[in-house]
Amino acid sequence: MVIAKAWVLKKHFDGFPKTSDFDLEKIELPNLKDGGEQKLLLESVFLSVDPYMRPYSRRLMKEGDVMIGTQVARIVESKNPAFTVGAFVVGNKGWRTHFISDGKDLQLLPSNWPESLPKSLALGTVGMPGLTAYFGLLEVCKMKPGETVLVNAAAGAVGSVVGQLAKIGGCKVVGCAGSDDKVAYLKEIGFDEAFNYKTVKCLDEALHKASPDGYDCFFDNVGGEFASVAINQMKKYGRIAVCGAISQYNDSVPQKGHYVQIPMIFKELRMEGFLVTRWNNRREEGLQALLKWVVEGKVKYHEQVTEGFENMPVAFIGMLKGENLGKAVVKV
Numbered sequence: 001m002v003i004a005k006a007w008v009l010k011k012h013f014d015g016f017p018k019t020s021d022f023d024l025e026k027i028e029l030p031n032l033k034d035g036g037e038q039k040l041l042l043e044s045v046f047l048s049v050d051p052y053m054r055p056y057s058r059r060l061m062k063e064g065d066v067m068i069g070t071q072v073a074r075i076v077e078s079k080n081p082a083f084t085v086g087a088f089v090v091g092n093k094g095w096r097t098h099f100i101s102d103g104k105d106l107q108l109l110p111s112n113w114p115e116s117l118p119k120s121l122a123l124g125t126v127g128m129p130g131l132t133a134y135f136g137l138l139e140v141c142k143m144k145p146g147e148t149v150l151v152n153a154a155a156g157a158v159g160s161v162v163g164q165l166a167k168i169g170g171c172k173v174v175g176c177a178g179s180d181d182k183v184a185y186l187k188e189i190g191f192d193e194a195f196n197y198k199t200v201k202c203l204d205e206a207l208h209k210a211s212p213d214g215y216d217c218f219f220d221n222v223g224g225e226f227a228s229v230a231i232n233q234m235k236k237y238g239r240i241a242v243c244g245a246i247s248q249y250n251d252s253v254p255q256k257g258h259y260v261q262i263p264m265i266f267k268e269l270r271m272e273g274f275l276v277t278r279w280n281n282r283r284e285e286g287l288q289a290l291l292k293w294v295v296e297g298k299v300k301y302h303e304q305v306t307e308g309f310e311n312m313p314v315a316f317i318g319m320l321k322g323e324n325l326g327k328a329v330v331k332v
Contacts (some may be wrong), residue, residue: 001028001030002028003027003028004026004027004028004029004096004097004099005024005025005098005309006024006025006067006094006095007024007025007067007094007312007313008022008023008024008065008156009021009061009062009065009066009067010022010023010064011056011063012057012058012061013058014315015060015250015251015252016320016326017054017250017313017320019152019313020319021085021313022313026130027096027148032077032079032100033079033127034079036047037079038078038100038101039100039101039102040075040077040078040080040083040102040106041075041076041077041098041099041100042073042074042075042089042091042106042331043073043076043097044072044073044097044098044309045072045073045074045088045120045332046071046120046123046331047071047095047309047312048071048121048123048128048327048328048330049312049319049328049329049330050070050128050129050157050261051156051221051320052068052247052318053069053316054249054320055316055325063269066094066095066124067094067095067312069091070090070092070121070123070127070128071091071093072088072089072109072120072123072285073088073089073106074086074087075088076098076221078217082121082258085109087108088108088109089106089107089108089109090106090123091105091261091302092105093309095309095312097309097332110287110291111125111197112291113294115289117294118303120327120329120331121294121301121303123327123329124303124326124329125157125187125290126158126274126287126290126291127287129158129327130158130277130287130290131276132158132276133159133162133219134165134278134285134289134290135274135276135282136158136162136186136274137162138171140239140241140272141218141219141240142170143166143169144216145169145170145171145204146170147216147217148213148214148217148235149163149171149173149215149217149218150161150174150207150215150217150218150230151163151174151175151218151247152175152176152189152197152220152221152230153177153244153322154176154177154194155183155186156221156322156324156326157219157305157326158243158244159175159221160189160301160326161187161299163175163186163189163190163191164190164293164298164299164300166217166295167191167270168299172192172193172211172213173191173193173212174192174193174194174207175191175193176206176226177194178196178197179196179198180196181325183195186187188300188319189300193210195210195216196288197226203215203225203226204229204233207230208233211233213235214234214235215230215233215238216234216235217239217240218230218231218234218238218239218240218241219241219243220242220243220245221244221246222246223242223246223247223248224245224248224255224257225249225257226247228258228260229239229258231269232263233262233269234263234267234269235267236267237267237268237269237270237271238267239269239270239272239277239287240270240272241272241274242271242272243274250320250322260283264281277312302318302325302327303328304323304325304326305323305329305330305331306329306331307330307331308331308332309330315328
């Protein structure tokens with residue numbers, strides 16, 4: 001018999017999440033039985049903390065539910081021939097140390113995953129955030145060589161991949177982030193221009209200076225005031241991929257923004273929101289492309305690793321505050 005630990009949502013977030021909004025509980029798991037549907041026992045090795053958890057917790061969860069999220073887990077016991085003991089999978093079982101599964105909702109790490117590559121990357125650059133960047137750029141922005149791409153929250157899990165994929169695609173890339181260290185990292189991984197949006201005197205001027213001719217593609221992870229300003233810097237027929245709105249997730253009172261219709265009409269812009277799950281049928285294509293670029297060194301990565309399952313809420317809150325460089329993960 002295994003006793004699993006799980007973080008539950010004690011209270012729906014009011015404004016910015018607090019550690020008191022969570023409870024750590026113990027759950028007794030049943031033994032696996034031959035012939036039953038529950039044929040796998042797994043232990044989480046790495047868990048992800050992501051911005052989407054903030055708005056989706058309100059949409060999908062009741063108070064008392066285990067907090068939503070994804071993990072890389074190791075198979076401890078198996079009565080399913082498709083999964084061998086010791087194999088690693090990506091699961092979507094929330095903030096738990098152990099869980100039982102029938103295997104239908106698990107995805108094995110790619111068989112060509114190099115032993116030298118951290119398995120936690122399956123939660124980041126070679127996982128959902130990387131796929132978000134891949135399909136957002138190719139299918140929503142439809143970037144072309146020679147174009148100029150703007151990405152905000154550029155040092156985060158999605159934004160850092162967006163910039164590097166745009167460079168692979170032959171584009172000029174401008175990124176912004178919230179600290180000088182993050183800006184230095186963006187330059188290190190190949191961004192053509194990068195600036196600290198917290199210290200520039202005028203965002204409009206900073207965007208114009210970085211690309212006087214404007215932007216063909218804007219990959220928006222932030223929303224709010226930044227998006228309202230950036231839309232005026234778009235070139236005619238520009239494309240905007242609305243991936244996230246982290247500047248608004250923790251607002252108790254909705255922000256009042258600028259109206260976008262005028263620049264959208266006169267510049268004939270296309271703005272499209274998207275969820276990466278739209279391309280689930282092409283998941284393997286995206287993962288193999290990302291894995292190849294990482295192995296070749298064309299896509300670099302950085303992980304913000306928090307040690308200890310007991311620190312899940314702290315890691316989550318820190319990520320929402322922008323304390324992470326690259327992908328934020330928790331090592332159990």
